[in-house]
Amino acid sequence: MQRKRFLKDIIAGRLMLVLTVFSGLIVFLMALGLYFRSQPILAVKPLSDLLFSSGWHPLRGEFGFLPFITGTLWVTGVAVAIAIPFSLLTAIYLSEYAPRGLREWLKPLIDLLAGIPSVVYGVWGVLVIVPLIKDYIAPFYGTFSTGYSVLAGGIVLAIMVFPIIIHVSLEIFNAVPYEMREASWALGATQWQTIKHVVLRKALPGVIAASVLGLSRAFGETMAVLMVAGNVAKNPTSVLDPAYPLPALIANNYGEMLSIPLYDSALLLAALILLLVVLFFNIISRIILVRIEGSV
Amino acid sequence: MEFKTHISVRNLSVFYGTQQALKNITVDIPDKKITVIIGPSGCGKTTLLKSFNRLIDSQDGMKVTGQVFVDGENIFDPQVEVTHIRKKMGLLSQRPYPLPMSIYDNVAYGLRIHGTKAKKELDRRVEHYLKEASLWDEVNDRLHTPASRLSVGQQQRLCLARGLAVEPEIILGDEPTSALDPKSSRRIEQRFLELKEEYTTVIVTHILRQAKRLADYVIFLYLGELIEHGLAREVFENPQKELTKEYIRGTIS
Numbered sequence: 001m002q003r004k005r006f007l008k009d010i011i012a013g014r015l016m017l018v019l020t021v022f023s024g025l026i027v028f029l030m031a032l033g034l035y036f037r038s039q040p041i042l043a044v045k046p047l048s049d050l051l052f053s054s055g056w057h058p059l060r061g062e063f064g065f066l067p068f069i070t071g072t073l074w075v076t077g078v079a080v081a082i083a084i085p086f087s088l089l090t091a092i093y094l095s096e097y098a099p100r101g102l103r104e105w106l107k108p109l110i111d112l113l114a115g116i117p118s119v120v121y122g123v124w125g126v127l128v129i130v131p132l133i134k135d136y137i138a139p140f141y142g143t144f145s146t147g148y149s150v151l152a153g154g155i156v157l158a159i160m161v162f163p164i165i166i167h168v169s170l171e172i173f174n175a176v177p178y179e180m181r182e183a184s185w186a187l188g189a190t191q192w193q194t195i196k197h198v199v200l201r202k203a204l205p206g207v208i209a210a211s212v213l214g215l216s217r218a219f220g221e222t223m224a225v226l227m228v229a230g231n232v233a234k235n236p237t238s239v240l241d242p243a244y245p246l247p248a249l250i251a252n253n254y255g256e257m258l259s260i261p262l263y264d265s266a267l268l269l270a271a272l273i274l275l276l277v278v279l280f281f282n283i284i285s286r287i288i289l290v291r292i293e294g295s296v
Numbered sequence: 297m298e299f300k301t302h303i304s305v306r307n308l309s310v311f312y313g314t315q316q317a318l319k320n321i322t323v324d325i326p327d328k329k330i331t332v333i334i335g336p337s338g339c340g341k342t343t344l345l346k347s348f349n350r351l352i353d354s355q356d357g358m359k360v361t362g363q364v365f366v367d368g369e370n371i372f373d374p375q376v377e378v379t380h381i382r383k384k385m386g387l388l389s390q391r392p393y394p395l396p397m398s399i400y401d402n403v404a405y406g407l408r409i410h411g412t413k414a415k416k417e418l419d420r421r422v423e424h425y426l427k428e429a430s431l432w433d434e435v436n437d438r439l440h441t442p443a444s445r446l447s448v449g450q451q452q453r454l455c456l457a458r459g460l461a462v463e464p465e466i467i468l469g470d471e472p473t474s475a476l477d478p479k480s481s482r483r484i485e486q487r488f489l490e491l492k493e494e495y496t497t498v499i500v501t502h503i504l505r506q507a508k509r510l511a512d513y514v515i516f517l518y519l520g521e522l523i524e525h526g527l528a529r530e531v532f533e534n535p536q537k538e539l540t541k542e543y544i545r546g547t548i549s
Contacts, residue, residue, distance in 0.1 A: 180395065182389065186382055187409065187458065201397065
């Protein structure tokens with residue numbers, strides 16, 4: 001009886017250990033898998049050719065990733081350019097100006113945004129943002145656009161990234177001691193002077209980390225962008241041009257075109273690149289955030 | 297002894313939500329003297345102090361009735377612009393909170409936000425006020441290093457210099473030595489005694505011996521009520537109220 005009890009305990013412990021280690025290893029296993037599967041294309045073409053050439057003609061054996069990389073950068077850039085100022089100002093308002101009641105109401109509402117499935121954002125983008133760009137924004141600038149564009153992708157992504165940046169920034173602002181604000185007010189500083197010179201200054205590394213976290217989310221987001229960005233394999237030259245970001249390329253083609261030689265390997269290389277970039281951004285922002293927690 | 301009044305409090309009540317922190321306080325704070333507010337913790341000492349520069353404004357659900365006159369101006373009048381009230385007073389809090397910038401910038405901060413830009417003028421005044429706070433000799437070779445690297449005692453003197461730099465008339469201290477070691481505490485106390493020629497000083501403390509060392513004038517609060525106030529010697533040697541006697545004897549705390 002006694003022995004059985006201890007045996008169960010040991011088995012349960014070991015089992016959970018294995019599961020924990022496994023979930024920790026998944027990322028490495030995935031990266032490793034992608035690496036090996038992308039070997040065939042790396043064997044015939046140097047990496048720099050793949051990354052910096054624009055020709056995407058799989059049937060002719062040309063796999064230039066450049067249009068997809070620039071597409072990703074354009075869409076992410078627009079998303080971040082919209083999201084950072086908007087979400088920072090929102091976070092500042094909520095943390096420094098809003099009365100407590102309003103803050104307690106709005107915070108969960110904003111966090112809720114993060115829980116909306118990305119396909120819903122995509123549909124919303126198609127129904128609202130795309131026509132808006134086609135019928136109003138492009139004509140306003142005297143050009144034509146189908147609406148499926150870098151701008152549409154950027155706007156949808158920006159809204160998806162809001163809750164992340166706002167949430168993390170709020171935590172960071174909360175970590176700035178209240179007495180530090182008092183010290184500034186006591187010297188006769190206005191609310192805005194206090195925010196600009198004291199709160200933001202103290203919170204700057206954390207705000208950067210929050211932005212990088214948002215950026216990495218935007219970089220890898222697939223569904224919503226795929227639905228509104230247009231998916232044309234050309235380097236965009238303006239925000240009203242269509243773009244074809246890397247995640248959309250993979251999602252659209254993997255499983256469809258695999259009879260073409262090397263296609264499979266090329267897509268998995270793209271996936272590997274995406275994984276590494278997002279991982280890199282995440283690690284950077286985690287390091288900054290951990291450092292801040294250590295110093296407060 | 298006759299004295300000139302600098303801050304006069306009239307029927308001041310402060311509420312946080314439904315809780316009343318100060319109950320109908322009326323008292324005069326003498327000009328260019330050290331006034332010490334004593335009383336057990338939670339009795340409203342800090343609230344009274346922070347009502348002078350309206351730092352209590354930022355508390356959620358705060359409500360004030362009554363008046364506080366500084367230089368004859370009711371600071372709770374809705375017309376009043378709060379930053380010029382605060383500029384008149386330097387605050388030392390329980391623990392020093394240097395701003396997240398260099399030693400130099402901490403002292404220059406107040407000057408800059410009120411419009412002093414010229415480098416020469418800033419240099420001169422930063423040096424002057426660091427000397428006023430008797431910190432200059434210890435930091436003049438590292439003015440541009442982060443203020444957070446100073447010891448706690450040095451930080452508190454830096455906060456004093458920072459507060460003096462906006463040329464206040466009044467110094468407010470909220471248990472300003474409670475985080476300091478005895479030696480640093482004595483240095484701060486010494487500065488208060490030397491500065492009282494030029495500034496009206498109001499200090500909150502729960503250390504009776506410190507109150508006796510510093511006070512010209514004493515205000516004793518108990519559970520939000522003003523129990524007794526008067527010249528320090530009279531209150532300490534011959535308290536009129538039973539509660540004051542007990543507090544000074546140490547039977548209540």
